[in-house]
Amino acid sequence: MRYSVSIQAEGDREITLDEVLELADAVAPLDGIASGFGSMSYGAQIVVDADDPEAALQTAIEQFTQAVATTSLPEWPITQIETMSEDEDYLDLEDEIS
Numbered sequence: 001m002r003y004s005v006s007i008q009a010e011g012d013r014e015i016t017l018d019e020v021l022e023l024a025d026a027v028a029p030l031d032g033i034a035s036g037f038g039s040m041s042y043g044a045q046i047v048v049d050a051d052d053p054e055a056a057l058q059t060a061i062e063q064f065t066q067a068v069a070t071t072s073l074p075e076w077p078i079t080q081i082e083t084m085s086e087d088e089d090y091l092d093l094e095d096e097i098s
Contacts (some may be wrong), residue, residue, distance in 0.1 A: 003050055005060035005083045006056035008043035009068070015042045019073050024066035042073055053083050
């Protein structure tokens with residue numbers, strides 16, 4: 001199953017636009033988007049294939065960490081992580097339409 005995983009890392013300085021663009025390039029192959037410009041954190045939303053939510057979280061953490069390592073961003077601790085399966089996303093959409 002495919003999961004959308006949002007990950008945020010928080011630190012001690014403001015993130016620049018160039019750094020967010022580097023992260024965006026690094027997570028693009030993961031169907032990802034990056035965020036964080038002007039804040040004290042950076043993050044990404046990526047898509048992973050996994051058997052269950054726990055496996056999705058572990059895979060996403062590994063992929064996010066590898067992506068960050070290819071950038072000039074500092075390696076800050078992950079402070080927030082959320083996951084949503086495709087099925088949950090479709091249910092939310094159906095609820096909005098009803």
